Amino acid sequence: MDLVDLIIEKRFLGQEFLTWLWWKSEERGGTVSLPEKGDVTVVFEKHMLLESGEGESAEKIVCTGLQTELQEARTGLQMGKKLEQARIVLGHNDYEYSFTLAAALMEYRNVRLPKTEATESDSNRNPEETEGMILERVYLFEELINMVNALFLLFLKKRVSSSWQEELEQIRNWVHKSPTSF
Amino acid sequence: MGLLKGSASFVRFSVQGELPENPMDYIADRVVSFSYNDIDDTYDEYSIGWVSVLNMFDSQFKYASYVAGDYVTLTLRIDERKVSPAILKKMTQKEEERIRLEKELPKLSRSMKVEIKERVRVELMRKAIPVPSVFELCWSLSDSTLLFFTTNKKIHTVLEDFFKESFGILIRQQIPYTTAENLLKDDDLLTLDRLSPELFV
Numbered sequence: 001m002d003l004v005d006l007i008i009e010k011r012f013l014g015q016e017f018l019t020w021l022w023w024k025s026e027e028r029g030g031t032v033s034l035p036e037k038g039d040v041t042v043v044f045e046k047h048m049l050l051e052s053g054e055g056e057s058a059e060k061i062v063c064t065g066l067q068t069e070l071q072e073a074r075t076g077l078q079m080g081k082k083l084e085q086a087r088i089v090l091g092h093n094d095y096e097y098s099f100t101l102a103a104a105l106m107e108y109r110n111v112r113l114p115k116t117e118a119t120e121s122d123s124n125r126n127p128e129e130t131e132g133m134i135l136e137r138v139y140l141f142e143e144l145i146n147m148v149n150a151l152f153l154l155f156l157k158k159r160v161s162s163s164w165q166e167e168l169e170q171i172r173n174w175v176h177k178s179p180t181s182f
Numbered sequence: 183m184g185l186l187k188g189s190a191s192f193v194r195f196s197v198q199g200e201l202p203e204n205p206m207d208y209i210a211d212r213v214v215s216f217s218y219n220d221i222d223d224t225y226d227e228y229s230i231g232w233v234s235v236l237n238m239f240d241s242q243f244k245y246a247s248y249v250a251g252d253y254v255t256l257t258l259r260i261d262e263r264k265v266s267p268a269i270l271k272k273m274t275q276k277e278e279e280r281i282r283l284e285k286e287l288p289k290l291s292r293s294m295k296v297e298i299k300e301r302v303r304v305e306l307m308r309k310a311i312p313v314p315s316v317f318e319l320c321w322s323l324s325d326s327t328l329l330f331f332t333t334n335k336k337i338h339t340v341l342e343d344f345f346k347e348s349f350g351i352l353i354r355q356q357i358p359y360t361t362a363e364n365l366l367k368d369d370d371l372l373t374l375d376r377l378s379p380e381l382f383v
Binding site: 006012013079080102105106107108111112113127130131135141145152153156157159160 | 366
């Protein structure tokens with residue numbers, strides 16, 4: 001299938017993943033266990049964009065706020081919307097990433113990498129140091145992608161399995177809980 | 183901005199197709215062949231090409247400065263001469279009026295107006311300073327993937343075309359579905375293909 005058709009027809013896949021990830025992160029108080037990698041912390045914060053419908057009938061809501069319980073966003077879920085964008089803080093070992101994931105196209109936006117010595121020093125570098133700095137940053141970008149892909153695979157395996165209906169029921173129960181009970 | 187410092191926005195592409203033997207020699211040759219050509223001192227309206235990620239004025243890549251370990255890091259530079267529509271409209275009207283008075287005509291013909299507008303456009307374009315835009319990329323040769331540091335969809339299409347032109351291989355954006363195709367195996371792929379949207383309420 002042509003990529004343009006795939007983007008339209010399979011738009012739901014990324015949005016379902018992001019919505020599932022929100023539920024999954026709250027299921028164990030902000031921690032998701034990844035095979036081989038162990039626990040990663042996944043915290044949704046500050047900024048969310050929810051969407052329902054397609055084309056001209058699409059409806060969107062944006063929710064932002066520093067100390068928010070994201071109640072408007074939760075109400076959006078109850079109205080049948082799904083997450084299209086979310087600001088996520090992802091932690092693994094000593095590294096902490098902050099980024100916005102745009103679900104339909106899997107765009108990584110405003111990614112803040114963990115601070116390390118090589119990426120932070122801004123003095124004039126010789127070519128070897130520059131190459132080292134580039135490699136370190138690329139390594140950190142790839143670590144982030146690997147973690148997001150590992151979370152995505154966790155979702156996909158569940159989504160294509162027979163136990164998906166069970167998981168779906170749990171998500172629906174979570175969506176239907178009153179926002180004040182969070 | 184993005185690859186080297188500060189916060190970054192990017193999308194992923196998969197690189198599809200095989201590089202010839204001695205890929206580094208091939209890439210070196212192609213990068214230089216398709217490097218950026220300056221148009222500041224010409225009347226060209228558009229120029230596109232590769233420059234160093236460290237310096238947008240470096241299109242010579244001395245000592246293969248685009249290689250970092252197993253990665254090729256490049257900046258796609260696009261310079262374009264642009265004339266704002268409001269300026270074009272103003273200057274065209276001014277010129278039309280000047281010619282109408284000069285020729286003592288009550289009204290200019292349609293073909294004269296078209297000719298004046300095109301002439302004014304070319305004159306303004308020549309005076310305009312090319313506006314540069316730069317977009318970094320990081321190509322992993324071992325993974326055959328590429329990070330492109332912009333979420334501008336129009337530029338994604340430009341990259342797809344220019345990358346193919348430069349290196350003779352295709353790239354394909356990794357959206358959730360194509361990423362899933364790479365992550366899943368066997369029967370799971372068939373199930374993936376049949377999935378339909380689910381209601382979460």
